[in-house]
Amino acid sequence: MERLTTRQIEDFNNPMxxxxxxxxxxxxxxxxxxxxxxxxxxxxxxxFRLVTGASERLETLENNLNTMLQxxxxxQRANTPRKLQEVYGKLxxxxxxxxxxxxxxxxxxxxxxxxxxxxxxLGPGARPLQVEASKLLTYGDKSLNLSTADPTAxxxxxYRTDDLILNSxxxxxxxDIDDAAFIRGSNIALELEDGxxxxxxxxxxxxxxxxxxxxxxxxxxxxxxxxxSGEGREWVDFDVGVRLTFxxxxxxxxxxxxxxxxxxxxxxxATMSYRRVDAHLLRxxxxxxxxxxxxxxxxxxxxxxxxxxxxxNPRISPVxxxxxxxxxxxxxxxxxxxxxxxxxxxxxxxxRLKAFQFGVxxxxxxxxxxxxGVGLSFDLEVDNFTNMGxxxxxxxxxxxxxxxxxxxxxxxxxxxxxxxxxxVIEQRERIDKAKERIEEINQLRNLASTQALPSxxxxxxxxxxxxxxxxxDNSLFRPASPTARLNNMANQLFGTTTALPTQAxxxxxxxxxxxxxxxxxxxxxxx
Amino acid sequence: xxxxxxxxxxxxxxxxxxxxxxxxxxxxxxxxIQAAIDHKPEGIRYCLELLRSNLRPDPNPxxxxxxxxxxxxxxxxxxxxxxxxxxxxxxxxxxxxxxxxRLDQVITEPAFQPPPEST
Numbered sequence: 046m047e048r049l050t051t052r053q054i055e056d057f058n059n060p061m062x063x064x065x066x067x068x069x070x071x072x073x074x075x076x077x078x079x080x081x082x083x084x085x086x087x088x089x090x091x092x093f094r095l096v097t098g099a100s101e102r103l104e105t106l107e108n109n110l111n112t113m114l115q116x117x118x119x120x121q122r123a124n125t126p127r128k129l130q131e132v133y134g135k136l137x138x139x140x141x142x143x144x145x146x147x148x149x150x151x152x153x154x155x156x157x158x159x160x161x162x163x164x165x166x167l168g169p170g171a172r173p174l175q176v177e178a179s180k181l182l183t184y185g186d187k188s189l190n191l192s193t194a195d196p197t198a199x200x201x202x203x204y205r206t207d208d209l210i211l212n213s214x215x216x217x218x219x220x221d222i223d224d225a226a227f228i229r230g231s232n233i234a235l236e237l238e239d240g241x242x243x244x245x246x247x248x249x250x251x252x253x254x255x256x257x258x259x260x261x262x263x264x265x266x267x268x269x270x271x272x273x274s275g276e277g278r279e280w281v282d283f284d285v286g287v288r289l290t291f292x293x294x295x296x297x298x299x300x301x302x303x304x305x306x307x308x309x310x311x312x313x314x315a316t317m318s319y320r321r322v323d324a325h326l327l328r329x330x331x332x333x334x335x336x337x338x339x340x341x342x343x344x345x346x347x348x349x350x351x352x353x354x355x356x357x358n359p360r361i362s363p364v365x366x367x368x369x370x371x372x373x374x375x376x377x378x379x380x381x382x383x384x385x386x387x388x389x390x391x392x393x394x395x396x397r398l399k400a401f402q403f404g405v406x407x408x409x410x411x412x413x414x415x416x417x418g419v420g421l422s423f424d425l426e427v428d429n430f431t432n433m434g435x436x437x438x439x440x441x442x443x444x445x446x447x448x449x450x451x452x453x454x455x456x457x458x459x460x461x462x463x464x465x466x467x468x469v470i471e472q473r474e475r476i477d478k479a480k481e482r483i484e485e486i487n488q489l490r491n492l493a494s495t496q497a498l499p500s501x502x503x504x505x506x507x508x509x510x511x512x513x514x515x516x517x518d519n520s521l522f523r524p525a526s527p528t529a530r531l532n533n534m535a536n537q538l539f540g541t542t543t544a545l546p547t548q549a550x551x552x553x554x555x556x557x558x559x560x561x562x563x564x565x566x567x568x569x570x571x572x
Numbered sequence: 573x574x575x576x577x578x579x580x581x582x583x584x585x586x587x588x589x590x591x592x593x594x595x596x597x598x599x600x601x602x603x604x605i606q607a608a609i610d611h612k613p614e615g616i617r618y619c620l621e622l623l624r625s626n627l628r629p630d631p632n633p634x635x636x637x638x639x640x641x642x643x644x645x646x647x648x649x650x651x652x653x654x655x656x657x658x659x660x661x662x663x664x665x666x667x668x669x670x671x672x673x674r675l676d677q678v679i680t681e682p683a684f685q686p687p688p689e690s691t
Contacts, residue, residue, distance in 0.1 A: 171675070486675070530645065531664050534638040538668050539675070543631035548639060548669075549593040550626040556596045559622055563603045567615035 049131050057134025058450070061199055063141035064322035071196040071233040084152050085164040085173070089487055092165035092174070095152055096480040102150050103473040106143060106181065110469060113139050113191075114462045120455035133327065133450045136458070140183045140192050141325050147181045158472070160187060165479060167486050169540045176479045179472050184325070189465040191458075194323035198227035198237075200287055201318050202244065208314040215311035217248060217303040219294035220273060222315050226363075229446075230336055231286035237265075237319045244289065248303055248311040250274040255281050255289065257317070274301050280363050287319070290363065329454040329461075334446050337361040339421055342375070342440040346426075347382075353428040354382060354407075356439050365418035371399060373445050378423070380437040382430060384408050389425075391417055391441070420445060578628060594673050601666035608650065608659035616650040616658060639665070 049057065056062060086092040113136055120132040150157045157163070160180035164173045183191035202225045204212070222244065237257075242265065245256040253273040257265045266283045271291075273279055279291040295301055303311045328334075339359040346355030356378065364370040371391075376399060381388040387407040391400040400417040407427050416422040421443060538544045562568075600619055607615025620643045629636040642661060649658040 530638060530642055531661070531668075534635065534642060534665070535668050537632065537635040537638055538672055541632055541635065544635055544672060545590055545594060546631040547628055547635050548623070548626065549590070549597040550628055551593070551596045551600055551622065553596065555622055555626070556599055559600060559603055559619060562618055563606065563615060567607065567612045567618060 049134060051127075054127070054130050054134050057138055058130055060197075060324050060326070061322070063137055063325040064197070064199065065144075065194065065325065067196060067321040067323045070236050070321075082155075083162045083164055084155055084157060084178070086152070086166045088166050089168040089483060091152075092167065093480070093483045093487070095157070095163070095165065096176075096476050096483065099150060099157055100473060100476050100480060102146060103469055103476065106146055107466060107469050107473070109139060109143050109146070110462055110466045113143075114459060114466070117455050117459035117462055120453075121459065123455075129453075130450065132455070133453060136327055137192075137325060140327060143191075144183055144325075158182075163479075165483065167483065171486060174479055174482060176475055179468055181469065181472065183465075184323075189461075189468060191327070191461055191465055193326050193328050195326050197229070197322060197324050198286065199318075199320040199322050200225040200227055202289070202315050203318070205316045208316055211312070211314045215248075215303060215313065217311045217313065219296050219302045220246075220248065220313070221292045222246075222289055223278070223292035224290040225317055226288045226290075228282060228286045228288050232284050233286075235285045236321070237285050237287070239320050240318070242317045242319060244315040244317050246273070246311075246313040246315075248273055248313060249305045250301060253310075257283060257285065257287065278363075278365060287317070288363065326449045327453065327458065328449050329457040330452050335444055337446055338442075338444040339423075340442050341378075342442055344439045347430070347432070347435055347437050348428075349432075352430045352432070353426065354380065354430040354432075354435065354437050355426045356380070356423055356437065357412075357426065358424040359441060360422055361420060361445070362416050362422040364420045368400070368418045371419045371421060371443055371445065373443060373447065376421075376441045376443055378439045378441050380425065382407060382435045382437070383433060384431075389415060389417070391419070391421065578630065591673070594669065598666060598669060601662055601669070604646075605659050605662045605666065608655045608662060611655050613650045617647060620647050 086095055116132055116135050116139070120129065120136070123129045123132055147158050148156055155161070158178050158181040161178060163176040163178050165176060166173050180188050182188045184194040202222045241260055243258045243260060243262075245258055247254045247256075251272045251274050252269070253271045254267060254269045255271050256267045259265060266285055268281050268283065271279065271281055273291055273293060274295075276293050276295050279293060281289045281291065283289075293302075305311060339361055341356065341359055344356055346353055348355070375394050377392050377394075379388075379390045379392070381390075385406045385408055386403070387405045389402045389405055390398060393399055400419045400421070402415065402417065405415070407425070407430070410428050410430075412424050412426045414422060415425050421441065600622055604616055604619035604623075607613075607619065624640065624643060627636050627639060642665060646658045646661045649655070649661070
């Protein structure tokens with residue numbers, strides 16, 4: 046593969062690139078009886094086409110794996126982040142292509158190499174040939190273990206014509222749904238079905254509400270008290286596993302976006318599409334990735350008999366696109382109280398400043414949520430606190446899901462590819478052996494007239510692949526004799542176990558007489 | 573000498589192995605083909621008559637009918653002097669019987685031995 050551009054590398058490493066459609070809810074198992082039934086061919090012709098096509102495709106898969114092995118070795122030698130990203134992106138692309146080839150090897154709509162045995166018919170009178178077919182997908186149980194299927198969803202928000210017409214009724218400015226995303230670890234029982242939904246926003250400043258509704262208007266979930274006033278970003282999380290990001294701008298000093306106090310709430314609309322997918326990731330870590338988490342190692346509030354300054358509820362929050370996300374590790378959170386000009390700092394273990402907020406007004410009592418914009422937010426409770434210069438310190442343990450590339454071991458992956466090549470070669474040998482067997486049976490069956498026989502040359506890959514793709518009605522096993530009568534006779538001869546008693550009744554005496562007649566030049570016969 | 577029923581005749585010939593009976597059948601076809609090669613219509617007719625008289629429709633009537641029709645084709649070709657066609661038909665029929673015999677041998681041998689069961 047040629048060198049990739051920066052844009053291509055970005056595209057190849059996009060978590061949603063190469064995602065596969067997911068039919069079931071997260072954690073839901075498919076019914077085994079439907080997917081694990083063996084594959085059976087109806088006649089020897091189908092059997093031959095299947096094994097010929099499968100053998101061709103297995104060769105393609107082997108070549109694909111060899112290219113991946115070269116890339117993995119290249120990754121071992123890579124010493125720049127860009128090169129690592131490039132190699133990783135190429136490996137993602139190739140492994141996804143590998144799965145596409147495996148999925149395309151179908152017989153009667155059923156994928157051949159998914160771990161189901163093949164029963165290849167050899168025609169009447171012969172026992173079907175049983176061939177073990179390995180599961181050659183790169184993901185899943187008992188597979189080649191070259192990738193993982195990470196259940197997620199592709200969520201997008203758009204404004205369609207009906208939304209634009211509805212929204213144009215309100216002269217609201219400075220509010221937009223910037224992004225929509227799937228929330229990992231949400232309640233899987235509530236997961237949305239594939240399809241389109243409506244987002245209904247009722248704008249009332251700090252007391253706005255956001256709803257997800259079906260296209261027919263049925264309420265699915267509602268979030269109240271959403272602060273859509275002011276500037277910045279607001280994230281709204283739904284239990285169905287969707288997070289909406291609102292981008293807020295305040296252009297006018299007198300009115301914040303819309304005069305809802307005078308005109309009533311502005312009702313805005315957008316369309317959200319939800320598609321269940323499995324992200325295609327390459328991982329070499331044996332254990333599953335740790336869930337995101339944030340916690341205070343210890344947390345002692347500053348309090349007197351009638352005043353209090355306390356921290357609580359540390360949690361993971363979305364990262365502001367203009368800020369750099371925090372890495373996993375230990376941090377120190379400091380709140381210095383200076384009334385209207387209080388300061389909040391987050392430093393790492395070496396004292397380097399990672400996030401800060403200056404000029405935070407903490408004069409009013411109450412609990413407020415502080416979002417540092419780097420992936421960490423917490424609640425800050427102020428209760429009649431007036432002690433200027435007081436400092437509240439709390440160490441924070443922050444755990445963020447690392448990207449797959451950060452923990453990727455190219456050496457270990459090369460070993461896995463080598464094992465996978467062994468599996469594919471073994472499978473190909475089994476298929477080739479079956480092919481030889483079918484050829485042998487067919488040759489014996491058609492020994493009578495070889496001039497009209499389908500030879501091995503007739504079974505070219507194009508014909509075989511046509512069958513694997515579910516088509517093809519030009520029969521290769523044409524009548525083995527020029528006359529239909531001979532053809533019928535052959536079918537009857539091979540399609541029954543009573544052929545021999547029908548004709549093979551000649552006594553030794555009769556045969557001897559015939560031999561003698563032949564030796565005498567057929568003289569005096571039928572005088 | 574009393575006339576034998578078809579079943580008695582079959583039992584009489586079936587005393588030896590099916591393989592031997594099949595070999596005799598192939599030998600009759602070979603004699604017929606040789607007669608066609610030698611342009612001997614009487615030889616072809618002799619062999620075809622022998623085959624017809626030993627045809628038993630009971631086990632497989634459809635096959636018996638097909639064979640009868642083919643023998644008729646062959647005899648017609650021989651009488652018309654088309655010995656090449658007659659030989660080709662006979663050669664084809666003989667080839668099918670030969671393939672059937674070999675197939676019977678092959679399918680009695682399993683294609684892939686199942687792995688031994690672990691104790």
